[in-house]
Amino acid sequence: xxxxxxxxxxxxxxxxxxxxxxxxxxxxxxxxxxxxxxxxxxxxxxxxxxxxxxxxxxxxxxxxxxxxxxxxxxxxxxxxxxxxxxxxxxxxxxxxxxxxxxxxxxxxxxxxxxxxxxxxxxxxxxxxxxxxxxxxxxxxxxxxxxxxxxxxxxxxxxxxxxxxxxxxxxxxxxxxxxxxxxxxxxxxxxxxxxxxxxxxxxxxxxxxxxxxxxxxxxxxxxxxxxxxxxxxxxxxxxxxxxxxxxxxxxxxxxxxxxxxx
Amino acid sequence: xxxxxxxxxxxxxxxxxxxxxxxxxxxxxxxxxxxxxxxxxxxxxxxxxxxxxxxxxxxxxxxxxxxxxxxxxxxxxxxxxxxxxxxxxxxxxxxxxxxxxxxxxxxxxxxxxxxxxxxxxxxxxxxxxxxxxxxxxxxxxxxxxxxxxxxxxxxxxxxxxxxxxxxxxxxxxxxxxxxxxxxxxxxxxxxxxxxxxxxxxxxxxxxxxxxxxxxxxxxxxxxxxxxxxxxxxxxxxxxxxxxxxxxxxxxxxxxxxxxxx
DNA sequence: CGTAGTCTTGATTTCCGTCAATCGGGGTGG
DNA sequence: CCACCCCGATTGACGGAAATCAAGACTACG
Numbered sequence: 001x002x003x004x005x006x007x008x009x010x011x012x013x014x015x016x017x018x019x020x021x022x023x024x025x026x027x028x029x030x031x032x033x034x035x036x037x038x039x040x041x042x043x044x045x046x047x048x049x050x051x052x053x054x055x056x057x058x059x060x061x062x063x064x065x066x067x068x069x070x071x072x073x074x075x076x077x078x079x080x081x082x083x084x085x086x087x088x089x090x091x092x093x094x095x096x097x098x099x100x101x102x103x104x105x106x107x108x109x110x111x112x113x114x115x116x117x118x119x120x121x122x123x124x125x126x127x128x129x130x131x132x133x134x135x136x137x138x139x140x141x142x143x144x145x146x147x148x149x150x151x152x153x154x155x156x157x158x159x160x161x162x163x164x165x166x167x168x169x170x171x172x173x174x175x176x177x178x179x180x181x182x183x184x185x186x187x188x189x190x191x192x193x194x195x196x197x198x199x200x201x202x203x204x205x206x207x208x209x210x211x212x213x214x215x216x217x218x219x220x221x222x223x224x225x226x227x228x229x230x231x232x233x234x235x236x237x238x239x240x241x242x243x244x245x246x247x248x249x250x251x252x253x254x255x256x257x258x259x260x261x
Numbered sequence: 262x263x264x265x266x267x268x269x270x271x272x273x274x275x276x277x278x279x280x281x282x283x284x285x286x287x288x289x290x291x292x293x294x295x296x297x298x299x300x301x302x303x304x305x306x307x308x309x310x311x312x313x314x315x316x317x318x319x320x321x322x323x324x325x326x327x328x329x330x331x332x333x334x335x336x337x338x339x340x341x342x343x344x345x346x347x348x349x350x351x352x353x354x355x356x357x358x359x360x361x362x363x364x365x366x367x368x369x370x371x372x373x374x375x376x377x378x379x380x381x382x383x384x385x386x387x388x389x390x391x392x393x394x395x396x397x398x399x400x401x402x403x404x405x406x407x408x409x410x411x412x413x414x415x416x417x418x419x420x421x422x423x424x425x426x427x428x429x430x431x432x433x434x435x436x437x438x439x440x441x442x443x444x445x446x447x448x449x450x451x452x453x454x455x456x457x458x459x460x461x462x463x464x465x466x467x468x469x470x471x472x473x474x475x476x477x478x479x480x481x482x483x484x485x486x487x488x489x490x491x492x493x494x495x496x497x498x499x500x501x502x503x504x505x506x507x508x509x510x511x512x513x514x515x516x517x518x519x520x521x522x
Numbered sequence: 523c524g525t526a527g528t529c530t531t532g533a534t535t536t537c538c539g540t541c542a543a544t545c546g547g548g549g550t551g552g
Numbered sequence: 553c554c555a556c557c558c559c560g561a562t563t564g565a566c567g568g569a570a571a572t573c574a575a576g577a578c579t580a581c582g
Contacts, residue, residue, distance in 0.1 A: 068520065082418070082422050084422070086508070088426040089426070090421060090426045103411060104411035104414045105415065107412075108514060108516070109515040109517040110513070112415050112418070112419070112513055113415075113418065127520070129521030131404075131407075131520075131521070132519060132520060132522050135404040135407065136400040139396045139403065140397075142403055142407065143392075143403070146407050146410065149365075149407065149410045149411065149414065150368045150410065153364075153413060154366065154369065154374075156414060156418060157374065160351060160417065160420060160424060161343050161351040163424050164468070165345060165350070165469060167569075168569075168570070199528065199529090200528075201529095208425030209570075209571090210571050210572070212529095212530080212532095212571085212573095213569090213571075215531085216530090216570095219530090247345055247346050251371070252371070253373065254369060254370040255370070256369065259388070259389035259392075260389065260391070260392070260393035260394055428538095460559090460561090462560075471538070471539050471540070472561090473539080473540085473564090474537090474538055476561065476562060477563085479561095523582100524582090525582090526579105526580095526582105528580100529576105529578070530575100530578090531575090532574090533572105533573085533574090534571105534573080534574105535571080535573095536570095536571075537570090538568095539566105539569090540565105540566085540567080541564105541565090541566085542565090545560100546560090546561075546562095547559095547560090548558095549557090549558090549559105551554105551556085551557105
């Protein structure tokens, strides 16, 4: 029940300054809900006061260990996953800059899932007590975090639908639509390309499929001129085609202003 | 984009009194995180000021419609689900008394899922603006709701693991373990019985399986003396056997006090 | 140039979905 | 009080989608 950080995380290099942080991912995320004032900008900056760099393939969080912090992802991508005793693995979601990447795994006595760095990443650890303090002192931020958690939960539910009730073709098409439309990685227009360091094995583990099957399905997408995956680059060739293939409704997760904020 | 309530909900019968509500499910849920003071008890009571009765099989929330409220479930059970255009259905979770049953579906411009009453239920509608107000005025309640949302998200993730990477036997065993250990319906000891109005079709839709297969798997559970399902009654005969069958770790979701609250 | 990681492809097996029919119990109405 | 009916449980036969196993190719990188 020890607090784990050193075994998996390289010694923290304090890079943050405490200065207002108007360009970081978390600011961008909260700004989608309300306009932050100076004080709020300031506190977001302070949350980034100390940062850690973690290299690719390292686990930032390990299932079963105890943590006293959550991590704000400043740059890079992570995957959150869980492994069963016999090695089967399920990827739960991907973290992009601005996400509290260890939410909700680190909020239990022991972490309920692991977080692995898909690229070199920079994170800002935030003690859990500071979260409660944030809720008390900056309720607008707390409310927005709550709404943000609701969004995450809804995305998780949608993935549950995909894994539970869609076939392989639909799942793979859905995978990219979720990435683009829901996680706001790139845009959803024909010809758009975006960088995402995902392997076919990762796609398979996210969708509950086997790697060979994902490979065959990706070929289908390529042949039908819907999407090509080239190394770390993905190119959307036919957004509507993808949407049809996945029977996906991109308006499903339209944000709205938080009532009363 | 209209506000829907009358088509699916019977005319509200004001049953709440605004009195402190020390026995309701929401109080119980929050009390797991911290001890409510009088003022907090009072506000929880006020949230239950007006209630609605909804009959079995009715949809409390319908996917695609717009809502301005969430519902606190006072009594009864509900299921939250989503249907694909061709009729395939995925059950996302079950709501028990004390849950905000329309979270997170109702927090978008249009509801992202439907909520159906498995029994006759009583709900207390809470306007969304009131949630923001609650966060600002009663930060401890807000924080606890946030933690509670984290728990829901973790449960959803665990179900994703089940549906994505477990076979039918493991899934069905997991189904009951989640119900008991995670949702706190009944207890997890040999010989314990609990009431839960679930049909085999509902189990199938929650686990991404077909009804006949669920039936066969339930028979297996019965024959192995692990669990019997008799109408609305479930009897746990061998908790450890179930845990083994599902390769499930019941300590996984242990609560801990919220740091700093 | 060698190695490790990833992608690709094929052959075989199996789990589970689908379809269809039957059964049983509890509620309802005549 | 009885007959009907609907919903849900049960069972069987069949087919198919995807897992698994295995081997080889490609690429990046040291």
